[in-house]
Amino acid sequence: MTGLAPGAGRRLAPQIALLLLVILFCVFPFYWMVTTSLKTQLLALQAPPAWIFEPTLSNYRAVLIDDGVGRTLINSLIVAISTTALAIALGAPAAYALARFEFRGKKDLWFWFITNRMVSPIVLALPFFLIVRKIGLLDTQLVLILIYLTFNLPIVIWICTDQFRSIPYDLDEAAILEGASQFRIFRSICLPLAMPGVAVSAIFAFIFSWNELLFALVLTRSNARTAPAMAVSFMEGYNLPFGKIMATSTLIVIPVIIFALIASKQLVRGLTMGAVK
Amino acid sequence: MRGSVGRKTIIAFIGPAVLALAVIGIGPLLFAAWTSLLNFNLTKLRDVRFIGLENYANVLTDEAFWAAMGRTFTLLGIALPVQIALGLGIALLLSQPGVGFLRTLTRLSLVVPMATTYAVVGLLGQVMFNIKFGVVNQLIGFLGFSPVNWIGDSTNAFILVVFWDIWQWTPFVALVLLAGLTTVPGEIEEAARLETRKWWTILRHVQLPFLIPGLTAVLILRTADTLKLFDMVFTMTRGGPGAATEFVSVMIQRVGFRAFNLGLASAQAIILLIITIILSQLYLKLVYKEVRQ
Numbered sequence A: 001m002t003g004l005a006p007g008a009g010r011r012l013a014p015q016i017a018l019l020l021l022v023i024l025f026c027v028f029p030f031y032w033m034v035t036t037s038l039k040t041q042l043l044a045l046q047a048p049p050a051w052i053f054e055p056t057l058s059n060y061r062a063v064l065i066d067d068g069v070g071r072t073l074i075n076s077l078i079v080a081i082s083t084t085a086l087a088i089a090l091g092a093p094a095a096y097a098l099a100r101f102e103f104r105g106k107k108d109l110w111f112w113f114i115t116n117r118m119v120s121p122i123v124l125a126l127p128f129f130l131i132v133r134k135i136g137l138l139d140t141q142l143v144l145i146l147i148y149l150t151f152n153l154p155i156v157i158w159i160c161t162d163q164f165r166s167i168p169y170d171l172d173e174a175a176i177l178e179g180a181s182q183f184r185i186f187r188s189i190c191l192p193l194a195m196p197g198v199a200v201s202a203i204f205a206f207i208f209s210w211n212e213l214l215f216a217l218v219l220t221r222s223n224a225r226t227a228p229a230m231a232v233s234f235m236e237g238y239n240l241p242f243g244k245i246m247a248t249s250t251l252i253v254i255p256v257i258i259f260a261l262i263a264s265k266q267l268v269r270g271l272t273m274g275a276v277k
Numbered sequence B: 001m002r003g004s005v006g007r008k009t010i011i012a013f014i015g016p017a018v019l020a021l022a023v024i025g026i027g028p029l030l031f032a033a034w035t036s037l038l039n040f041n042l043t044k045l046r047d048v049r050f051i052g053l054e055n056y057a058n059v060l061t062d063e064a065f066w067a068a069m070g071r072t073f074t075l076l077g078i079a080l081p082v083q084i085a086l087g088l089g090i091a092l093l094l095s096q097p098g099v100g101f102l103r104t105l106t107r108l109s110l111v112v113p114m115a116t117t118y119a120v121v122g123l124l125g126q127v128m129f130n131i132k133f134g135v136v137n138q139l140i141g142f143l144g145f146s147p148v149n150w151i152g153d154s155t156n157a158f159i160l161v162v163f164w165d166i167w168q169w170t171p172f173v174a175l176v177l178l179a180g181l182t183t184v185p186g187e188i189e190e191a192a193r194l195e196t197r198k199w200w201t202i203l204r205h206v207q208l209p210f211l212i213p214g215l216t217a218v219l220i221l222r223t224a225d226t227l228k229l230f231d232m233v234f235t236m237t238r239g240g241p242g243a244a245t246e247f248v249s250v251m252i253q254r255v256g257f258r259a260f261n262l263g264l265a266s267a268q269a270i271i272l273l274i275i276t277i278i279l280s281q282l283y284l285k286l287v288y289k290e291v292r293q
Helices: A008-037 A058-066 A069-100 A106-118 A121-134 A141-147 A149-165 A170-177 A182-193 A195-211 A214-219 A227-233 A242-262 A264-271 B007-035 B054-060 B063-095 B100-115 B118-128 B135-142 B154-181 B186-195 B199-228 B231-236 B248-258 B262-292
Strands: none
Touching: A008 A242, A008 B063, A008 B100, A008 B118, A008 B154, A058 A069, A058 A242, A069 A106, A069 A141, A069 A149, A069 A182, A069 A195, A069 A227, A069 A242, A069 B007, A106 A149, A106 B007, A106 B199, A106 B262, A121 A141, A121 A149, A121 A214, A121 B007, A121 B248, A121 B262, A141 A149, A141 A214, A149 A195, A149 A264, A149 B007, A170 A182, A182 A195, A182 B007, A195 A242, A195 A264, A214 A227, A214 B231, A214 B248, A227 A242, A227 B118, A227 B231, A242 A264, A242 B100, A242 B118, A264 B100, A264 B154, B007 B262, B054 B262, B063 B100, B063 B154, B063 B199, B063 B248, B100 B154, B118 B154, B118 B231, B154 B199, B154 B231, B186 B199, B199 B248, B199 B262, B231 B248, B248 B262
16 A cells, blocks of 8 residues: 555545455355354344354364264265366376367367266256166265266366467477377376366366265265265254254365365366366 | 377377266266156156157146246346346456455455355355344344345245355356456557546447457356256255246256156256257357357
């Protein structure tokens, strides 16, 4: 704020007020979620709601120790990490091929990959449920890890293709003169240089998998239940345990927000799949 | 040097991804296409039989299905213009010089709604808009309004879904448009500012061309995501009251997994898939032209 001309304060006032309004609008629901999670059930249902109260961690203790939310968080973590690793392992080489090689049908392949990002999960959840039920894999982590590839692979392929394109060809050409194979160029030259893009796509794949509800709701019961599906299962009957629901919600949301803040510079690129940088 | 790679090498690189997506993406779709031709209800498994296109005939003439489709596009039609208007406002605000610290803080705050788990948004809706203990009714009470039944009333429940959609995705639109604004070359903008002082003229003639690629992406992704919308609605209203917030994906979930009519639900899903593919091909042609030029 130093070095501003006199009168700048008055000119900046509306801008400051509007920015504060935007911040309030964005953050208030998050604030309300966290504070509700720190209220006792009685306080959470008090009308009108209390703004100042003595916070308690009893909801967290209850959901983590008595209700087994801890296990569903671990399930979510296992599923999200596995599907992300698999998406990178399959997607990064594919992205490399799309960025560096010319072949027939490349454009159609491209369209197909991105169409997968557009399709409503309910379209796949119906047949997946029937197939998985028949082969006895209902309620396993494996099924979620595989089906989450339908949205993770397109994201990884799109962001990484973009990244591989930005690596200059000179390096490959020098390596080819040295007699290096394409696999070696990919592994030793391009992949290390593409790490920023790979990391961003990994963060996105992780967030989308961690947040997913519909497939988890349909394809799991208890063993492989993920945290969002668990949060929903508290919503049965009357007198809903809103403190516990908000505690579970907070546990789900906090890691995502941390990841998203880390990747905030690349957020737009990731969400628009490279269409906007 | 480019393209001088053997077929085997290309397949080695791209084959695994294509195979995986074919098995988990296309396989189940074929199965859904087959199921859609059956009379298949999980509660009447003894009566599974081939009925041809009867499910499709039922869906195409089903007023409830088209009402859900209409509701979905009404939501898009209301929320998207608001998101673009507010998002543009925020983007312009953030592109102004001055108050650097506050601008950084705003950019970070914008991440919060986008990162909030969709299912949690719906749960938050139940807590904050509760008729008795909800904070929103308390706040509007301060302004002199009587408590509103947000979730239990058809119109209000729809407004609630629109509200949360705007809350969650306006930041996304803002950041996309902000990215667009930073691509406007400084000289051009300065030259224009010497010509006119009207911000509207500058927006329309100088900045808008640089915002088009971002706006196209927003249009595509918001359309796809509205057709997919399930989590937030399911955790907040379950499609109710009545069918007031039963959007197309919520409806298919109800028919398939709460009424167990998987044949009919599959036919609905296939029709939704066809609509999605037509729309995304149409849009992609648009954005592909924009991006690749």
